[in-house]
Amino acid sequence: MSRGKFITFEGIDGAGKSTHISFVASLLHDLGHTVVTTREPGGTPLGEKLRELLLSENMHLETEALLMFASRREHLAQVIEPALARGDWVVCDRFTDATFAYQGGGRKLERAKLEALEAWVHPHLQPDLTLLFDVPLEVARERLARSRNLDRFEQEKADFFAATRDEYHRRAQQFPQRFRIIETIRPVAEVNALIDGLIREFARA
Ligand SMILES: Nc1ncnc2c1ncn2[C@@H]1O[C@H](COP(=O)(O)OP(=O)(O)O)[C@@H](O)[C@H]1O
Numbered sequence: 096m097s098r099g100k101f102i103t104f105e106g107i108d109g110a111g112k113s114t115h116i117s118f119v120a121s122l123l124h125d126l127g128h129t130v131v132t133t134r135e136p137g138g139t140p141l142g143e144k145l146r147e148l149l150l151s152e153n154m155h156l157e158t159e160a161l162l163m164f165a166s167r168r169e170h171l172a173q174v175i176e177p178a179l180a181r182g183d184w185v186v187c188d189r190f191t192d193a194t195f196a197y198q199g200g201g202r203k204l205e206r207a208k209l210e211a212l213e214a215w216v217h218p219h220l221q222p223d224l225t226l227l228f229d230v231p232l233e234v235a236r237e238r239l240a241r242s243r244n245l246d247r248f249e250q251e252k253a254d255f256f257a258a259t260r261d262e263y264h265r266r267a268q269q270f271p272q273r274f275r276i277i278e279t280i281r282p283v284a285e286v287n288a289l290i291d292g293l294i295r296e297f298a299r300a
């Protein structure tokens with residue numbers, strides 16, 4: 096049994112991740128893979144408790160980064176690593192790129208501290224494919240405002256999201272072999288068609 100693939104979904108809030116994730120999971124299923132769909136922060140009973148705290152409580156910036164990685168440590172041990180070892184494909188709504196983008200880009204925590212945590216928590220594992228959902232800032236803000244009540248991160252100001260988005264783009268340039276940028280300014284059906292082609296090609300490789 097060969098090891099499964101690890102696919103992550105990233106992007107600023109309102110870029111369209113959640114809208115497209117179930118489409119990818121069902122496409123992979125149709126292509127014959129067993130798929131585990133999960134999310135961060137969260138994905139385990141403990142991780143979901145940490146998520147509640149992270150999305151609602153104000154805390155020191157470093158506490159926030161440490162809790163993101165604490166949730167991730169548990170998630171890797173309980174869900175991600177066992178699934179990949181079984182040969183399942185893991186579709187994960189956010190992973191470490193989000194910590195670099197939000198805590199690093201948005202909140203300005205030194206990158207070296209995040210790199211140290213990454214080296215501790217997952218020294219060897221990286222996603223095989225990262226879909227970065229991207230849309231101009233104003234469009235993301237407008238879509239968010241229309242769609243739901245905003246959590247602690249979603250209530251941040253435009254300059255926070257500009258810096259978060261910039262850091263995502265910087266990482267996409269740093270790791271071009273695994274990042275694909277999906278522009279969601281197009282209608283949902285067009286975005287799905289684009290993702291369909293991309294995932295089929297990835298699954299064949
Ligand atoms: N391609 C698209 N075109 C128009 N609206 C979209 C598109 N993708 C998502 N939306 C809408 O934008 C809002 C935010 O999308 P969502 O998938 O929840 O974003 P995210 O999970 O990235 O925060 C939702 O109301 C969704 O219906």
Ligand SMILES: Cc1cn([C@H]2C[C@H](O)[C@@H](COP(=O)(O)OP(=O)(O)O)O2)c(=O)[nH]c1=O
Nearest residue numbers: 108135136163189190193194197198248249
């Ligand atoms: C994984 C992760 C998420 N986040 C933030 C980004 C999001 O605003 C929030 C929750 O992510 P998400 O599940 O995308 O939110 P929603 O369900 O509202 O679409 O957590 C970080 O700041 N750092 C991280 O490492």
